[in-house]
Amino acid sequence: MRIVIALGGNAILQRGQPMECHVQRENIAKAAAAIARIAKDHQVILTHGNGPQVGLLSLMNDAYKKVTPYPLDALGAQTQGMIGFMFEQELRNHLPGREVCTIATQTLVDPQDPAFKNPDKFVGPVYSKEEADALLAANPDWSVRQDGEYYRRVVPSPQPAGILELESLKTIAASENITMICGGGGGVPVYRAENGMLEGVEAVIDKDRASRLLAEGLEADAFLILTDVAAVAINFGQPDSKDIRRATPEAMDALNFAAGSMGPKVESVVQFVRNGGKMAAIGSLEQAAEILTSDSGTVISNDVAAGITFY
DSSP: OEEEEEEOGGGTSOTTOOOOHHHHHHHHHHHHHHHHHHHTTSEEEEEEOOHHHHHHHHHHHHHOTTSOOOOHHHHHHHHHHHHHHHHHHHHHHHSTTOEEEEEOOEEEOOTTOGGGGSOOEEEEEEEOHHHHHHHHHHOTTOEEEEETTEEEEEEOOOOOOEETTHHHHHHHHTSTTEEEEEOGGGOEEEEEOTTSOEEEOSOOOOHHHHHHHHHHHTTOSEEEEEESSSSOEESTTSTTOEEEEEEOHHHHHTSOOOTTTHHHHHHHHHHHHHTTOSEEEEEEGGGHHHHHTTSSSEEEOSOOTTSEEEO
């Protein structure tokens, strides 16, 4: 099978961990081991988050006053190379004889997307209230919002409209022995100006939505979003919370999920199945192989007789 796997940012840097290079490499090595369990028997196209890494580059960039700060699209491209290199190396270690390649990708957006007037995508590290106030004083054009007990920068997150390199990715994927790493951070956001020329834009694409678009474009058999939760839950955090085992797209439509966390993930897996995908799922990275066999996580497909079942 051809499987698109979207990794949450926790696979690279867990909340509260220092953004040291060796810490990220250790996390990526663990993630690669879990992914390799699937890649041994299937073709895997891997995407990943990059929020903390973009945030760190922004801070480093701002500290060097002799040049104009680089925009988010350029910083996002840098993270695609850095994170892709680490994953490629670890996957090669776990999959001897398998070809692995990293491809930088760009994602088209509409410059009139309403997201540009309402920044809501978290990027960068977490801050205390005092640290956030100091950052806003130094960067008045930034937007900062509370994220749990911490604070983080937020930027626009327009809807992905297309992936520029899709035809090239199709050509590479036609060789089923190749494991690909692409679409990092949702892809570098770009738009077409009135003269038809491409230009970068200060934004971050939701990686789950972009990964869904990629999975559809590559005609993947399955689409997995791997994160730090075992399954999607209803009434999360409440005494009557229950983990969803399997559901149809229609059953998921009847439920509500937080727009800033689980909402885009659920939207993406539901849309993939609704648009012709065989199955999609959300679950824990450590249980990736079990999710693929429907023995873990929350699996979305059209063949759930009861509409929805729970653990």
